[in-house]
Amino acid sequence: MKQHSKYVATLIALILAVNLFMPVSSLAQGASNDTQRNFCNRFSEWNTKIDRPIADREAKLEARRADRLEKLTEKRKDRDEKIAENRERWSENRDEHFAKLNERAQNDEQRQAVADFVAAVKVAIATRKAAINAAIQAFRQGIDKAIADRKTAVDDAVQSFKDAVSAAEAKAKADCDAGIDSATARQNFVNSLKAAKEQFKADRQEIEKLKDAIKPLIDTRKAAIDKAIQDFKTAIKKAKADFKAVFEPGSEDKDENDDDDNGSS
């Protein structure tokens, strides 16, 4: 009796499972045949099924672009403020170092050495800042250009996509008006839409490759920054040696050797 109940339960479960999928698939098949037969009578669906979704996606794309511009502007403004703030802080600290060095000066020669050191450091810092600012500015212009190029390429791809869809719709209407079999008109329409999607996908993949154009720009600007920093270090090293030649005669050679050994400065 227990065994019998098990068989009944399995059978019911099987029937329920079959029941769950059968109607859906048979309805789907029915709808598909229906769809093919009535294709020429259902142009009005295109607005909700094709044109509006495309328009919605264009609106979302525009919103995301605005979001990107806002983020970029905000980040740049934030960084500019922080850089200015940091530079100001270090500038005040530098002035304190200059003042302390000046306090050490015992005679005119030493006072002149301090003045020369201060002047040399100020020139080196101004040169470095100008080089860094120029590199940052050029990089920002590069980013802006990359975004603009991407926008143009995307707009072109979207327009081509929309044109292809419009052409497919016009062709389907013309086919139906010409009395072409509804199923054939539908198949042509489906094939055209599929081709439009494929073309857009290919365009999209090419567009994504545009992002790589920014890599050489990063390398170039990074090299410019490295050079500016290196030039700055060299200038400071010389200013220090000149200072020591007056304050601690003989020690500047030792310093130079130490710097070379450390590979720094």
Next chain:
Amino acid sequence: MNKKISTPLGILILALVFLLASYIIFYMKASYLGDGGADMSFQKQSVTPPAATGDIDGAVDAILQESLVDEEAFDMEVLDAGLIGLDSQEISDFDQSFNETTF
């Protein structure tokens, strides 16, 4: 009895998996947009400048450290490159504007 334990346990595991996935997606998105990067960088830039002592070596070290501010400023700029592709998902979504097989 087993069912009484296994059902809530299954739900709990599913909830944990969902939470973990949400966290990973959120973290990856934030890191892609560089949202956390800026704070980290400026934390580094906020190193306190060394106090002045009148020693030329200390003064020069301080002056050289200052150049880190500019170096790091550019490193931050580079993160903006990630924003170029911020609209990738929206562009990709055009592929799913319609399902041609429903006509």
